[in-house]
Amino acid sequence: MTGLVPWLLTRWTVRHPVPGGLPARVLGAGLVAAGGAAVTHSFARFAIDGLGTPLPAAPPGHLVVSGLYRHVRNPTYVSLEAVILGQALLLGQRRLLGYAALLAIPPALFVHLYEEPKLAATFGEDYEQYRRNVPRWLPRLRPWQPPPALRRPSR
Helix, strand or coil: CCCHHHHHHHCCCCCCCCCCHHHHHHHHHHHHHHHHHHHHHHHHHHHHCCCCCCCCCCCCCCCCCCHHHHCCCCHHHHHHHHHHHHHHHHHCCCHHHHHHHHHHHHHHHHHHHHHHHHHHHHHHHHHHHHHHHCCCCCCCCCCCCCCHHHCCCCC
16 A cells, blocks of 8 residues: 555656655655554554454454554554655655545545444443544544553553
8 A cells, every 4th residue: 555556656756846845855754754653553552452453354352542542543544644645745746645535535434334333342331432532533642541441551
């Protein structure tokens, strides 16, 4: 999603001049780096705190409410979008903005139609409390402090 398709769309060609110049390219590089680090962190939280994966075939055994999940309920999807938007800025390639917009649709549908109902059924009131306090897509600036019953110590 953030490698092959963007390469097929751009061949990593930098548009000259890049709209926005050096500031846009610096912001783009920052989004790519931050997004990549956030994806890695989010997957690690699933393995360490959730004792599972983000994949429906091997879901976590515990509700993950640590790390970036204290700021936003879907940090992996948000981070992948940040990487693609960063690539668009870094390369000056508008077609990546369209790709990012299209790529946002399947996760939004998946989260709304499958993931959230499944989490509500699996984790009940714990998930409902989490959902009431942590936004789905736009991260909150101050991390949510889950009640002690929801906290799992990081290993």
